[in-house]
Amino acid sequence: MALRLTRRSFLQTTAAAGLAVACAPAAGPALAPKPTALTPVKGGNLIVATAADLITLDPMGAGDGPSNFAMQFLYDRLLIEDADLKLQPQLATSWEQTSDKVYTFKLRQGVKFHDGTVFDANAVKAHFDRAIGPEKPLASRSYIPWLEKTEVVDAYTVRFTTKVPYAFFTRLLAGISSAIPSPTAVTKYGKDYLKNPSGTGIFKFGEWVKDDHFVAVRNDDYWGGAPFLDKVTIRPFPDPQARIIALQAGEIQYTADITPEQTETLRKDGRVNVVTKQGISNTWLGMNVLKKPFDDIRVRQALNHAIDKQAIVKNIYNGDAVALNGMASPNQIGFADTQGFAYDPAKAKSLLAAAGLASGFTTQLLSSTRYPKDLELMQFVQQQLKEVGVTANITQKEFAAFLEDLRKDPRNSPVQMWRDGRGGSNVADYWLSTFGCKAFRPAGANTNGSCDEGIDAIATQAVGTVDEAKYNELAKQVQDRATPLAHSVWLFLPHNVVATSKKLHDPLITRTGTFRVETKTWMEP
């Protein structure tokens, strides 16, 4: 039917529209439609933005964030962390630990890989044999220290034996590199497996146009029921501001890595949900405790008292971070709040005076250009240190050059103070790998040169302690002893901030800010 627009009808229509617009703010709530319960609908292409393109779709080749993110759609693991980071069965139906080194898993039956291969114990064994076998794929370094062997007990029962007791072995099985690919596809395609990935996940591989997009399409035969979404697309958006614009334009429905300034803007945008979660990557100021004046515990404690962490959180991170009292942060397994170092410049000065540095000292403060707020952070720290008489000269280097400096053995390293930031899922491992006596760089990741054999012994015992309560007690001991030693200036834990379109419903965002799509996730048309 053709519409005829006469001059009169045009004037009437525009007048009515103008009146409606003019009255709308005043009418406001009275005219607003009543909220209705949203009913999930099938269909939709969820488009998510990542900072870079993915590199691999092989779980054993994983390492970078975008690849890990893409693989969650294609693969399942034996276990998976829920929103509270508790382990839940996924391809396993149950598991038990029959000795301190032996784990037996019952597997889900009736599951098929996307290529039609039946999922069974042989598929699990093939994957973990590859992890510790001669091929040595990239992810093998996570398994070789721990995994002794994988045995098929029967078609749907598999048994793992670890080399030593390891409290976090089941946690390892919930990682993305423990996602199980089709053994048929891995063998058949070899190096071309990346073009033909096959898992048991809720989405199947669609296409991967390098540098442009990756698409996963709905797996209608998924053992947990078909998902609502038709497909998921991942697109690389390297520029952080462009990611936000794309989200506001409705071109994407999810993005992460949002800066504090962007968070403020997005919170005011009615089209976007902003979700803030505590991460697990702590930020601290490293000090080389083998070098003067940082070899004196009073100096290190003084610097901890000299810096107002709450002010950093409030003024630099707009509240999207939490100040740290000690070496660990709340989401790390075994975290126990310890009494840290209150902001107290007077106490800092007196401690410096007691250490014979009443007139202060001069030091170098190294940071990189990688993190957008780092220069502000360093300048703030510099100002606060100046107030207690310490002159810190800032050097900011490009990230690769910065890493090169930090990889030097602390016994010979010229680096004095630096911005550091790392995390770990559990406190004991984190201590041993980052501050432990056997982890001095370059062999390990200890840049500080800190070494306390007593704490190492407790942490080592904790790593081998499967009993959760006992582990927590040992981890608490580690923190109670390590924090006062002030090997670093413990600063803060930045929040993980993610943003989603309001049209996206029921994604799973874990306690640490990890985003996952589930079968119940759906999108408004």
Added chain:
Amino acid sequence: MLIGISLVTFGILRSIPGDPVVIMFPNASQEAVERIRGELGLNGPLPLQYLIYVRSAVQGDLGTSIRTREPVAETLARRLRFTVILTFLSTLLALAIGIAAGVAAAVNQDTWLDHLITFGAVALVSLPGFWLSLVLLMLFAAQLHLLPAGGASTPQHFVLPVVVIGLGAAAVIARFTRASMLDALRQDHIRTVRASGVAERLVIYKHALRNALNPVVSVAGLEFGFLLGGTAIVESIFSFPGIGRLMVDAIYTRDYPMIQGGILVVAVAVVLVNLATDLCYALVNPRIRYS
């Protein structure tokens, strides 16, 4: 020349701090780092590494990316295609706007139009590309929903990057065209043509502009060559999978084979563009003949 470029690139890359394996695995043990370096062929003596690289490059093998494990030639071929299209379209836009604006300014010297064009050209040259990119993105993608925010999968994806790069280059070309046209219009033969009663439109476009175009073609050729490797920021903002962004990422991650291959390919492309520019002189001005 290409051997010189490859040698200089290789030397500079290996002398700057940063290790590609450490960047990929910052907290890996030294043993693991050494093992991976060995697998990537980074542990041998530098002269040997260079010779292996040259031998392979001569055979068309530019190596394998350290970061993505993909053949460098494959990645470069894929990404160069986008950058060449982007650069070509941008240069076309720049020539169309730049020549038209330059001629208009010269013909109307010292009038309001001349001042407006000169001011506009200076403003466009001064505007940072990233700023203009973000403003256009906010306007056309976020507010008006007329154009996509990023990617390169449809013709619409090319519009904003072409406009940003093209306008910047147009400003340069406009300034050169104006100066060159003013010079041409003052020539004796133009006075003679005018005196013989030829229509002003023909004087400008047939006689003056043809003579004025040679320096403009040179500038356009240089701009084209520069843009082939110099659009990294715009490519990043528009999530455009070109070679500029690839090179920046490769430098940050010290992906030696990718950087070496990329610079070599861009160098070859610039040489070819310069050759094409020289050939264009004869097209623009028939008095130029190559023996």
